[in-house]
Amino acid sequence: MPAAAERPRRGRGRPAGGAANKAELILDAARREFAASGYDAVSLRGIARAAAVDPALVHHYFPGGKEAVFVAAMQLPFNPAEVLPRVFAEAADPDEVAERMVRFIFSIWREADSRAPFLALLRSATGSETAAEMMRAFVAQALFSRVAEHLPPAPDLALRVNLAAAHIIGVVLMRYVIGVEPLASAAEDEVIERMLPAIRGYFAA
Numbered sequence: 001m002p003a004a005a006e007r008p009r010r011g012r013g014r015p016a017g018g019a020a021n022k023a024e025l026i027l028d029a030a031r032r033e034f035a036a037s038g039y040d041a042v043s044l045r046g047i048a049r050a051a052a053v054d055p056a057l058v059h060h061y062f063p064g065g066k067e068a069v070f071v072a073a074m075q076l077p078f079n080p081a082e083v084l085p086r087v088f089a090e091a092a093d094p095d096e097v098a099e100r101m102v103r104f105i106f107s108i109w110r111e112a113d114s115r116a117p118f119l120a121l122l123r124s125a126t127g128s129e130t131a132a133e134m135m136r137a138f139v140a141q142a143l144f145s146r147v148a149e150h151l152p153p154a155p156d157l158a159l160r161v162n163l164a165a166a167h168i169i170g171v172v173l174m175r176y177v178i179g180v181e182p183l184a185s186a187a188e189d190e191v192i193e194r195m196l197p198a199i200r201g202y203f204a205a
Contacts, residue, residue: 023061023072026051030073038130039070039137067142074121077114080142088150094203097150102168102192102199109172110188119177139165152205164202171195 029051033042044066048055062068064081071079087104091097109115124131144161151157174180175191183191 022053022057026053026058026061026069027073030069034070034073034134035130038133039066039135039141040133042066044069067138070138070142074117076117077108080146084143084146088147091150094151094205095200097147098164098199098203099192099196101147101164102195105165105168105172106188106192109176115172115176151203154205160202164199167195167198167202 026047030042030047033047033050037046044058044062045055047066047069048058051058058069059065062072064071064079067081068079070076087100088097091100108118121131121135125135126132144158144165147165148157148161151161154160171183171191175183175186178184
């Protein structure tokens, strides 16, 4: 009589159920934790506790850490840890960093699907201090700090990066969301070329 087939063993810290269900369980818990406590105060261990899973399971599905969980939970169109190093790779000088930053942000906001999650975050931030803190912390750590890595160090560098980002975001909101003319219908390359001297000015030492 043939021996009974051995049941497959479950990995340590991995509850039963499909992979999609496990990941969604973690993301649901992450959304609650981020909404309640903001970005800085949330840890992977806290997310695991809220989801009633082993922390190893969170690392298994989101090896990029808290930033990767946040990107997935908020359904953002890209992970800064993966994309920004490629965007700024081998940028020759601050002028090139400025142009790459402008063109990258425009590429995100020109498409309705990719800008929708950021608009949702902006709307939340205007009505909730916790949401505003969550967005501030994520933007500062995941986005602005990675831009600053490619610029000469200076005491006012963070301020200059913030000013550049505020300038670019203001333009894309006016162009792609509010639709102010003639900005909305102007050629993208023309808009970028007219903006670049100001953005490069922010990045100049």
